[in-house]
């Protein structure tokens with residue numbers, strides 16, 4: 108901390124959000140649309156956070172998540188880059204057993220949309236430009252974070268002092284806010300990495316997402332706009348450096364071998380990324396005048412493409428909780444207001460965390476009895492349409508006690 112830091116007058120907000128990732132920025136927009144004054148602090152400059160090389164991933168956004176983005180005025184900036192997911196096909200390696208989910212069975216829009224994270228971030232910053240009650244403190248290093256009975260107070264290295272009724276930690280898996288509050292967190296290393304790249308392909312994908320369970324882990328082929336797809340290739344961690352170091356020619360051959368020939372000739376485009384995969388969940392989501400959400404609260408395996416969706420469900424619940432508290436004259440940083448948020452989100456997150464963890468364990472191995480059992484399971488689900496509809500409703504994010512935003516409505 109520099110002793111020569113300039114002194115500035117504290118600036119006061121309703122909420123200070125640390126972390127301007129996809130969850131933090133959506134939270135800022137959600138709170139601002141409900142009349143709150145919001146500050147967002149991120150260590151990255153906007154140019155870096157939206158650069159092509161920053162994040163090579165595309166996210167499967169559930170139908171309900173897209174409804175929320177629409178209600179917040181964000182979707183209009185994303186829609187040109189969104190590829191509807193009409194069907195999902197799940198198969199177990201070379202086995203003939205498979206599961207097929209078709210949105211037509213529910214007859215109410217696609218299962219979700221694929222959008223490249225870079226376009227989502229650009230859309231969020233565009234939407235923020237349209238709103239007057241969000242102040243961005245980008246490329247900022249935090250000197251101190253304090254919370255008292257009255258307020259939260261963040262001091263930046265440059266000298267700015269940002270006070271608010273509530274501090275929101277949306278600062279990702281290594282959350283400084285979570286650590287500052289000493290919230291215990293459980294972590295499990297999967298010893299797997301998610302290798303991510305985009306491909307161009309010869310034949311149309313028809314909006315079909317494919318999930319193949321290979322012995323090293325799931326391999327997902329996710330449709331993007333045009334004749335393009337995003338791949339998430341789960342691989343054992345000790346093999347990842349070798350794969351990332353392959354020549355373009357050898358990498359293309361490995362990708363083609365895994366994708367097969369149903370898309371014709373495929374060509375990786377625009378770089379490769381590798382993300383270590385861990386399971387992480389915090390014991391609680393709140394502390395004195397402080398709340399955590401998104402990956403700061405829970406990080407899950409990408410097997411079902413649900414991590415960001417969960418974070419955005421946190422946002423919807425937080426916006427509703429704080430709006431309702433303000434309407435009845437409650438202090439939005441009070442224990443009472445924040446407890447409602449934790450209760451709402453903890454159970455929903457815990458159940459999805461267990462399901463994704465179980466799926467990965469079940470499908471990331473080649474032990475014969477397990478393989479036979481899961482193939483019988485796949486075949487059984489495939490035969491029972493109501494069960495398939497149940498899984499599809501989960502994939503669309505329309506199950507459970509949905510906050511208003513996930514129903515496509517503002518809180519009031």
Ligand SMILES: Cc1cc2nc3c(=O)[nH]c(=O)nc-3n(C[C@H](O)[C@H](O)[C@H](O)COP(=O)(O)OP(=O)(O)OC[C@H]3O[C@@H](n4cnc5c(N)ncnc54)[C@H](O)[C@@H]3O)c2cc1C
Pocket residue numbers: 125126127128129130131148149150151156164165166167168247249277278279280282283301302303339382400401402403409411412413414415416417418
């Ligand atoms: C391979 C892979 C594929 C995935 N696919 C999907 C998918 O299809 N669908 C889906 O729903 N989810 C998916 N996910 C999960 C999803 O990407 C994450 O859940 C999501 O990005 C988390 O967003 P976040 O905003 O919570 O955290 P982050 O994206 O980690 O953002 C945190 C922000 O906080 C800032 N920050 C951190 N520390 C500080 C600090 N001390 N001071 C200031 N700023 C700070 C960072 O700069 C960053 O901008 C996938 C994950 C992986 C690994």
